[in-house]
Amino acid sequence: MNTTISSGRRFYIGLMKGLMVLSAALTCGLALFLIGFVLCKGVSSLTWELVSTKPSYLNDTIGILPDILNTVYIIVATLLIVLPLGVGAAIYLTEYAASKRLVAVIEYAAETLSGIPSIIFGLVGMLVFANTFGKCLLAGALTLVIMNLPTVMRTAQESLKTVPTSLREGAFGLGAGKWRVVRTVVLPGCVDGIITGCILSAGRIMGESAALLFTAGFAHALNGFFSGLGSPGATLTVALYLYANEPRPGAKEASFTIAAILMLLTLAINFAAVLVGRYFKKRSAL
Amino acid sequence: MGKHQRIIEKLIHGIFLLLGLVTVGCVLLITVYLILSGIPAIRQIGLLDFLLGDTWESTAKEPSFGILPFILTSVYGTAGAILFGVPVGFFTAVYLAKLAPAKVKSVVESAVSLLAGIPSVVYGLVGMLVLVPGIRALFHVPDGASLLAAMIVLSVMILPSIIKVSVTALEAVPKEYEDASLALGATPIETYFKVSAPAAKSGVAAAVVLGVGRAIGEAMAVMMVSGNVPNMPALFQSVRFLTTAVASEMAYSGGLQRQALFSIALVLFLFIMLINAALNFFLKRDKEG
Structure with a gap:
């Protein structure tokens, strides 16, 4: 041939x-x-001292513990706020919305939102949140909420669509009201989508820097969760950027260590997403 | 259903409606804020002087606010990223969608999602320490932090979006098209490029547009490798993008300079809106087949 x-x-x-x-x-x-x-x-250059202390200009040492904690705080705070918003929006779209036009408008808005560059979120976050609360982790988290809303909404929506209509109809047939159906039948069915959305968002929050520069500030102070939310702080990515441009000795190494930590976290998040996807696929096949 | 319960149902419906409208509210909020804070400086400087002025000296005694260098840099930088990134992305996508054995496919796909997950500052850092000195040594230029470095970093950063969207489009091509082509005597590879790829062209176009959006909106990575001097763009010149113009002066700006930065953000936002419209156009056409 x-x-x-x-x-x-x-x-x-x-x-x-x-x-x-x-x-x-x-x-x-x-x-x-x-x-x-x-x-x-x-x-x-990854040492225990580096990850367990805060930076000190007196001793001329660099420590990234505050940045690690700030990253954790901002991820937790953002997810706590974005989850109800995003999942609620998804429930409205798939369960309640009667008007096709309204659905189209909301979906168009979500698409628009996911195309906006992070620097613009940062700017608007600075104008809206940082001007009201001052530069603090909370202002940064609120900015990230807007950024991650489309991701959470879309993943929740996708998994809501996989809940079979027959289940809903069965519940309705037994006399359950709409809210009860949503609460007891629909929501448990979209746990996988919610978890996937959380993982994806956590990855995006961890990697975000431009939106945080002018909303969350650059301080490296050690704080607890609630006092941390109210005070300015650099996340790992922002700290990497700051150290990369700092001339003092050890700063470049510190930024590379942060990069390595971020890289490992990225790998872990990708792995977790795959595992979760596989787990739920197996379970739904049963 | 009791009256009491009906009220509760109505209330809950209302709450979910509100949650659904948050997204729309956010888009409106961003648009309104950008327009309101971007217009004053443009009115003071003059639209043409602002858009077409070729010098940006925001801190000089007699400041001039021309953002043509930023606009051109963003356009050239994006074009360069597309020039490097699209061919690699497209061929990888065809390989993944059509040719790759399942094992290879899963390996390449995890590499792609890793590339998508790497934070932009990490790209910037690697670019700063590998690419910038590399360009300086290779082309014998005084400073490697240049438009070229930014183009290369951007082209790597847009690869995942291009690949993912193209793969989806290519996999959606009806098998009958390919079968017909194979039956007529074309080889598989000819079929992929002469039948499947043209059939998926709207989806691939959407992938390219998505890449353009990513590239034009990226700030931190290009800030770290492009040198950040407001020059007119040239390949080995230190340049400043629309995004980095906003980011680099925001921390210490005030007065008209600050307002001008908001105007730059407004210009960037308009670019993004145009790109979004193009993206929607292609995605819609792809869906309609």
Whole structure:
């Protein structure tokens, strides 16, 4: 059969195949290079002192414990606020909304929101939240709530769609009211979507920097959760940016260590997302 | 159903309606705030002087606020990122959607989602310490922090979005199209590029537009590799983007300078809105087939 293919065609096929394999290899290679490079450079300067102290200009040491805590606080605070909002919106869209036009408007708004660059969120967050509460983690978290609303809403919506209509009809048939159906039948069915949305959002919050620069500030003070929310603080990404531009010795190493930590967390989050997806797929197949 | 219960149901319906409208409220809030805070400086400087002025000296004694360098830099930087990123992304997507064995596919796909998950400051840091010195050594220029470095970083950063959206579009091509082409004697690879890819062209176009949106909106990574000087764009020149113009002066700005930064954000927002409209157009056409 091969004899019927002209050499021109064979060249084209070979070229295209080569380009495809090359591109895929390049993509993988880039990912591997980034992991390898960042981990190699970062792990060597990772010390217990670095991750367990706060920076001190007196002793000229750098510690990133406050930045780690701030990242945790901001993730928790953002998720606490964005979950009810996003899941509620998704429930409205799939369970309550009667007007097609309103659904289209809300979905269009969510799409628009997810296309807006983070620096613009940061600016508006600065105008709206940082001007009311002052520069603090809470202002940063509220900004991130707006940013992550579309993600949570969409994942919740996707999994609500997988709850079979027959279950709802069964519950209605037994005489349950709408709210009761939502509470007892629909919501338990979309736990997987909510968890996936949480993981995705946690990843985005962890990686966000431009939106936090002008809303959450750059302080490196050790705080508890509630006092932390009320005071300015740098997250890991913001701290990385600050240390990368700081000339003092050890700052570059610190920023690479933070990069390595962020890289490991990214890997962990991706892994968790895959695991959760697989777990729920298996369960729903039962 | 009792009267009491009906009131509760109504109330809960209302609460969910409100939650649904939060998204719309946020979009309106952002739009209104950007327009309100962006207009004053444009009115004071003059729309044409602002958009087409080629010098930005915001802190000079007689400041001039021309953002043409930023606009051009953003456009060129995005174009460069597309030029590098789209071919690699497209070929990877075709490979993943059509040719790759299941095992290879899952490996490449996890690499892609890893690339998507890496924080932009990490891209910036690696670019700053690898790419910038590399460009300086390779091209013998005094400073490697340049438009070229930003283009390369951006092209890597937009790869995941391009690949993911293209793969979805390519996988949605009806199998009958491919079967017909194969039956007519085309080889599989010819089929993928001459039948499947054209059939998925709206989806691939959407992927490119999404990449454009990502590239034009990225701030931190380009801030760390582009040198951040408001020059007219040139490949080896230190440049400033629309996003980095806002980010780099916001911390210490005041008065008209601050207002001008909001105007820059407004211009950026308008760009994004145009891109969103284009994206929706292509996605809709893709759905209609």
